Amino acid sequence: MERPDMDPVSQSSEDDITNTPDAGHLGKMIREARLKKGWTLEEAGKAAGIGRSTLSKIENNQTRPSFDIVRRLTKALELKTPQLFVQSGPSDISGRRDVTLAGQGEPQDTPTYFHELLCTELTSKRMFPYISTIKARDVSEFESWIRHRGEEFMLVISGELTFFTEHYKPLPMREGDSVYYDSGMGHGCVSTGKEDAKVLWVSLE
């Protein structure tokens, strides 16, 4: 079976300016992201505030762009930034998986929630999933905002609850509803149904 993208000629013929391993990756990813948006060099350059010639050189790894330029591109192209730094080293979760059976998570108790931390064996993972049972059943029990840098996703597994976010109106939620939010904003929830409300949270950063 042929593997055309492993063609040694085209491999060696590209005069890649990057000396560090994996660095040549950058251009490829940026080009992919641009094409995914269906943009031309001109359009993408304009969106990011850089010239199309510069962008061309970046995509072809003919230059070492400044961090500033790269950041503007990530913003315009909505690139996921961490993968730009990936350096195929042994430090991330490469080739690993971690299973947690139902109810077997690592318990963590607070006055307002009962958390069950999931997949805690994989310490170098970047997302933090946990299932929480909400104890608060009344707005008066709701002490203060939770607030921590990063982003968060929440899915209601069972029960009914009201989700509070700073600057927003209270949000009644039921099984299957989900919300994604800046966890730097104050947030928290109280159970409003008869049974316990259970939610899955996935936190990043």
Add this chain to the structure above:
Amino acid sequence: MERPDMDPVSQSSEDDITNTPDAGHLGKMIREARLKKGWTLEEAGKAAGIGRSTLSKIENNQTRPSFDIVRRLTKALELKTPQLFVQSGPSDISGRRDVTLAGQGEPQDTPTYFHELLCTELTSKRMFPYISTIKARDVSEFESWIRHRGEEFMLVISGELTFFTEHYKPLPMREGDSVYYDSGMGHGCVSTGKEDAKVLWVSLE
């Protein structure tokens, strides 16, 4: 009340080369990370493979370092990369939230899964949550590995299934079980129960 850090003199006296707002952030974060390690400019520079003068200028925002240099520093100083891109501008999810009611996600159909993408309005978010109904009910229907750079978390919402991962043994899973894995490894699943299996996936990168 005095606000010493708003002193107009010291404000205007720092000749911050960065024109884009928040860009001056970078130097501060790098300096913090270096001091946290208790390193001198010399030591940190050596660890990252750059000169101490260069590092000094970066920390004082007297230069726009290349992406390559920044990446070397993040590695040496074990910096969390996404926060380097934070641009307290209107484009990330700062101060925002996005709700998806049960069943109201953005549908996406494939031969093996029916995906429902969640919270798609928040385009600049970094995690990608979606609920999938698994169509494959038989190993023979299982075509090929899914494989994409990044990390992934999966929680079984309902039904029974077998989760396959390259290099690992097949994993029977039931409601409430979860798994976190390197999604660069081939992976996929088939439903093994009577009803449809439903899972939540959260993908990063």
Add this chain to the structure above:
DNA sequence: AACTTGTGTTTCTTATAGGAAACTTTTCGC
């Protein structure tokens, strides 16, 4: 085929990043 239009690439030039070394400041010792 020649003309047009739109997209990506390659000069060419200028501004500047990055490193070596000179210089300044701080932190010790006594």
Add this chain to the structure above:
DNA sequence: GCGAAAAGTTTCCTATAAGAAACACAAGTT
């Protein structure tokens, strides 16, 4: 306090990033 050593800053120079414009190469159009 004064010197010595160490840490940080600034200067200087060279290599090069970034943009403008010229160039190349398509895909339509007549």
